[in-house]
Amino acid sequence: MERKLPTRLLLEEKELPRSWYNINAIMKDKHEPMLNPKTLKPCTEEELSEVFCSELVKQELNMTDEYIPIPDEVMDFYKMVRPAPLIRAYCLEKVLGTPAEIYYKFEGNNTSGSHKLNSAIAQAYYAKKQGLTTLTTETGAGQWGTALSMACAYYGMDLTVYMVKCSAEQKPFRRAVMRTYDANVIPSPSTTTEAGRKILAEYPDTVGSLGCAISEAIETAKSKENCKYVLGSVLDYVVLHQSIIGLETKIALEKYGVEPDVLISCVGGGSNFGGFIAPFLKDKINGTKNYKIIGVEPESCPSLTRGRYAYDYGDTGKTTPLMKMYTLGNGFMPVSSHSGGLRYHGLNSALSKLYHDGYFEAVTVKQTEIFDAAVKFAKSEGILPAPESSHSIKVAIDEALKCKQTGEKKKIVFCLTGTGYFDLKAYTAFKDNEMQDYTPTEEDLAKGFATIPDIPQNRK
Amino acid sequence: MERKLPTRLLLEEKELPRSWYNINAIMKDKHEPMLNPKTLKPCTEEELSEVFCSELVKQELNMTDEYIPIPDEVMDFYKMVRPAPLIRAYCLEKVLGTPAEIYYKFEGNNTSGSHKLNSAIAQAYYAKKQGLTTLTTETGAGQWGTALSMACAYYGMDLTVYMVKCSAEQKPFRRAVMRTYDANVIPSPSTTTEAGRKILAEYPDTVGSLGCAISEAIETAKSKENCKYVLGSVLDYVVLHQSIIGLETKIALEKYGVEPDVLISCVGGGSNFGGFIAPFLKDKINGTKNYKIIGVEPESCPSLTRGRYAYDYGDTGKTTPLMKMYTLGNGFMPVSSHSGGLRYHGLNSALSKLYHDGYFEAVTVKQTEIFDAAVKFAKSEGILPAPESSHSIKVAIDEALKCKQTGEKKKIVFCLTGTGYFDLKAYTAFKDNEMQDYTPTEEDLAKGFATIPDIPQNRK
Numbered sequence: 001m002e003r004k005l006p007t008r009l010l011l012e013e014k015e016l017p018r019s020w021y022n023i024n025a026i027m028k029d030k031h032e033p034m035l036n037p038k039t040l041k042p043c044t045e046e047e048l049s050e051v052f053c054s055e056l057v058k059q060e061l062n063m064t065d066e067y068i069p070i071p072d073e074v075m076d077f078y079k080m081v082r083p084a085p086l087i088r089a090y091c092l093e094k095v096l097g098t099p100a101e102i103y104y105k106f107e108g109n110n111t112s113g114s115h116k117l118n119s120a121i122a123q124a125y126y127a128k129k130q131g132l133t134t135l136t137t138e139t140g141a142g143q144w145g146t147a148l149s150m151a152c153a154y155y156g157m158d159l160t161v162y163m164v165k166c167s168a169e170q171k172p173f174r175r176a177v178m179r180t181y182d183a184n185v186i187p188s189p190s191t192t193t194e195a196g197r198k199i200l201a202e203y204p205d206t207v208g209s210l211g212c213a214i215s216e217a218i219e220t221a222k223s224k225e226n227c228k229y230v231l232g233s234v235l236d237y238v239v240l241h242q243s244i245i246g247l248e249t250k251i252a253l254e255k256y257g258v259e260p261d262v263l264i265s266c267v268g269g270g271s272n273f274g275g276f277i278a279p280f281l282k283d284k285i286n287g288t289k290n291y292k293i294i295g296v297e298p299e300s301c302p303s304l305t306r307g308r309y310a311y312d313y314g315d316t317g318k319t320t321p322l323m324k325m326y327t328l329g330n331g332f333m334p335v336s337s338h339s340g341g342l343r344y345h346g347l348n349s350a351l352s353k354l355y356h357d358g359y360f361e362a363v364t365v366k367q368t369e370i371f372d373a374a375v376k377f378a379k380s381e382g383i384l385p386a387p388e389s390s391h392s393i394k395v396a397i398d399e400a401l402k403c404k405q406t407g408e409k410k411k412i413v414f415c416l417t418g419t420g421y422f423d424l425k426a427y428t429a430f431k432d433n434e435m436q437d438y439t440p441t442e443e444d445l446a447k448g449f450a451t452i453p454d455i456p457q458n459r460k
Numbered sequence: 461m462e463r464k465l466p467t468r469l470l471l472e473e474k475e476l477p478r479s480w481y482n483i484n485a486i487m488k489d490k491h492e493p494m495l496n497p498k499t500l501k502p503c504t505e506e507e508l509s510e511v512f513c514s515e516l517v518k519q520e521l522n523m524t525d526e527y528i529p530i531p532d533e534v535m536d537f538y539k540m541v542r543p544a545p546l547i548r549a550y551c552l553e554k555v556l557g558t559p560a561e562i563y564y565k566f567e568g569n570n571t572s573g574s575h576k577l578n579s580a581i582a583q584a585y586y587a588k589k590q591g592l593t594t595l596t597t598e599t600g601a602g603q604w605g606t607a608l609s610m611a612c613a614y615y616g617m618d619l620t621v622y623m624v625k626c627s628a629e630q631k632p633f634r635r636a637v638m639r640t641y642d643a644n645v646i647p648s649p650s651t652t653t654e655a656g657r658k659i660l661a662e663y664p665d666t667v668g669s670l671g672c673a674i675s676e677a678i679e680t681a682k683s684k685e686n687c688k689y690v691l692g693s694v695l696d697y698v699v700l701h702q703s704i705i706g707l708e709t710k711i712a713l714e715k716y717g718v719e720p721d722v723l724i725s726c727v728g729g730g731s732n733f734g735g736f737i738a739p740f741l742k743d744k745i746n747g748t749k750n751y752k753i754i755g756v757e758p759e760s761c762p763s764l765t766r767g768r769y770a771y772d773y774g775d776t777g778k779t780t781p782l783m784k785m786y787t788l789g790n791g792f793m794p795v796s797s798h799s800g801g802l803r804y805h806g807l808n809s810a811l812s813k814l815y816h817d818g819y820f821e822a823v824t825v826k827q828t829e830i831f832d833a834a835v836k837f838a839k840s841e842g843i844l845p846a847p848e849s850s851h852s853i854k855v856a857i858d859e860a861l862k863c864k865q866t867g868e869k870k871k872i873v874f875c876l877t878g879t880g881y882f883d884l885k886a887y888t889a890f891k892d893n894e895m896q897d898y899t900p901t902e903e904d905l906a907k908g909f910a911t912i913p914d915i916p917q918n919r920k
Binding site for chain 1: 468537613659879881884
């Protein structure tokens with residue numbers, strides 16, 4: 001096969017982006033603001049700063065600056081692990097026999113194993129700069145917790161991580177790597193917080209959820225000195241930091257003369273998806289490009305495809321501000337799946353608005369399908385992918401096979417968010433045919449929807 | 461701090477080496493040949509081809525060609541995962557407060573987690589080309605077995621892996637990743653072979669060793685149709701394939717104007733070490749450069765620093781040809797350590813000869829010391845290293861701290877062979893202060909030495 005392009009579309013250090021990209025600045029219709037659940041008025045900077053680091057709150061509320069400079073101290077870290085490779089999947093294309101060109105941006109080539117490090121290092125930096133000594137957070141699959149553990153160790157900060165119980169049990173080595181970086185890891189729900197004890201009393205056998213873990217982390221942050229809560233997804237400032245993914249991808253594609261047709265990534269809280277598509281959205285909003293953009297979610301937790309667009313809490317304990325988003329309801333209890341990073345009831349507000357306005361589409365895939373795609377990918381491209389990331393692989397393969405039917409030479413670009421090094425129990429289950437699929441029933445959904453708050457804004 | 465160089469010393473695809481580098485071609489005094497243990501005469505190409513792939517035997521015996529072209533089909537795979545990053549350890553330098561410059565070549569950025577893939581993909585390719593359908597091998601830490609599993613899956617070949625029992629128990633997920641790539645993984649010693657049954661009868665509680673596993677893999681290869689045995693270290697052809705590490709390192713250092721003073725890597729069977737230093741040895745043998753080259757071995761398995769230079773078998777079952785090498789004796793039973801990849805009684809013949817002739821030095825380090833260095837590295841450089849690789853980190857840090865004393869601005873380059881993703885039981889033991897060091901007694905060594913064959917060549 002003739003190869004016009006190298007397999008790895010490299011960028012030199014001097015070609016790296018020096019600013020993050022803020023999609024809020026270019027959205028014609030802004031998303032509706034976070035509300036204080038007590039007053040039902042937009043949250044002020046002051047209110048948010050009680051829980052979050054000041055600089056991150058400023059970024060969260062920034063609806064005007066398209067580019068936000070990356071601090072030098074954060075760039076110094078980025079330069080160790082970035083640019084993340086952008087790889088032409090020549091071998092996968094050959095196995096599929098497709099005329100399509102497939103490219104993937106691999107964010108798992110760092111010890112945290114995923115894109116989460118992009119935001120973790122920024123958040124730990126701002127916290128340190130503000131004079132804080134301790135952070136708390138939650139983690140689902142463990143990717144965010146690992147990333148933040150690394151970031152805190154790098155800046156010499158203390159960290160407590162509430163880890164969703166089913167993930168802590170499925171992934172003992174995730175906990176071990178966080179401990180290596182000195183983090184205090186607590187399976188959630190736990191008895192260390194009011195919120196945890198309450199959930200345990202109501203659902204003693206619960207395997208936990210991101211929503212529960214968030215409640216615990218926030219409660220702990222509020223109870224300590226010089227301590228704030230940080231989180232690895234859902235908020236606009238996290239999507240902002242993750243825009244490094246999309247920026248690097250776009251710069252490299254332009255450098256090598258590749259015009260993408262289809263952009264694909266998995267969607268949980270939305271941070272990798274939003275970061276990946278951020279700079280491409282500009283062209284789409286301007287009307288200069290008509291990319292097909294696909295968000296992929298698990299059939300077991302379908303917030304976009306089966307959720308409601310409403311104001312909801314970010315956590316099960318109803319302690320966060322209210323956010324207008326696609327949601328299955330803060331009380332929706334997703335089944336234990338192997339894609340812990342996608343087991344979240346809602347989606348970032350900006351992305352929810354963009355979805356509502358038709359800027360991208362969403363599809364769901366089954367767990368066994370994504371592992372099938374993952375193994376195919378691992379054998380041809382040599383990378384063992386995380387289950388979350390394999391959602392994108394599955395849909396990229398589907399798109400490439402459509403091209404095989406039509407003969408189209410589409411250029412498909414997807415984000416491969418992480419490695420499967422910590423998901424080997426899942427791979428073993430798949431290999432042994434012990435993996436289940438799960439589709440929530442209408443009744444399951446109704447139970448979740450019943451927990452969406454009944455406020456005037458939701459009655460419109 | 462002013463930074464003249466980028467953090468990552470990148471190479472473009474077109475700058476990649478297209479040939480491997482054969483140190484045998486440039487050694488003034490060649491190493492003594494492998495002997496047939498029955499005749500005590502040099503092994504012929506024909507004899508070796510009974511066990512090994514033909515093309516690999518040719519490479520093994522090639523003492524004349526300095527450069528051996530890398531087949532296009534192997535380059536296609538290399539291009540997905542290479543060049544491996546060469547990184548300036550700015551953050552570690554800062555933490556140490558050293559005037560030295562530290563660089564590391566990171567070979568762990570692929571799913572196999574180590575440099576082993578460099579040779580695995582070549583070996584699987586040559587086997588496929590020869591029309592074989594099945595391969596057998598052994599694995600210690602699991603890195604080689606994983607790499608070969610990936611390579612066999614890529615080329616669609618069957619594979620049976622004998623995995624040293626203590627590693628199989630310490631690292632269940634290593635086995636899982638090999639199974640994901642369809643390999644048949646058997647803990648060794650096993651009851652599936654004559655050799656395994658014999659060892660089990662003699663030492664029922666043995667945790668296994670590379671030597672035992674090799675015997676089992678060779679026996680199985682001989683008993684199957686279209687099946688050969690391959691191995692991931694010790695032999696000259698493996699060092700040849702691993703020269704891609706040193707070649708890339710040298711090209712990148714030259715591109716960015718860095719003249720190294722000290723070169724460091726860990727030594728087990730010798731493949732990463734030999735491959736890393738190969739192209740630098742040329743300058744050293746020619747006398748044009750006087751690099752300080754250090755091989756680092758575990759105190760628990762000190763074949764260079766406390767071994768004998770003699771003809772010995774490569775395996776405990778005494779089924780391999782005899783090789784002239786530094787050895788602790790084929791019957792030396794190293795204690796169970798967390799650096800399974802360095803638990804081998806001998807060292808590649810070419811490297812043994814070079815060591816004997818004074819071209820490099822060797823040092824030993826303790827297990828707890830290397831984990832201490834590993835954690836320091838992980839916190840500053842963001843990479844969780846494999847225990848084997850951490851031997852190099854420990855010595856690189858020592859060298860950098862000497863520079864802090866003397867004020868010298870030495871340029872220290874080491875090979876970081878792999879990630880610690882599959883070593884988290886070890887990290888947990890270290891974190892919990894449950895890790896032991898072990899130094900073999902003179903009696904332990906004497907027991908091993910007693911198993912070195914008493915042949916005329918060893919009586920000189």
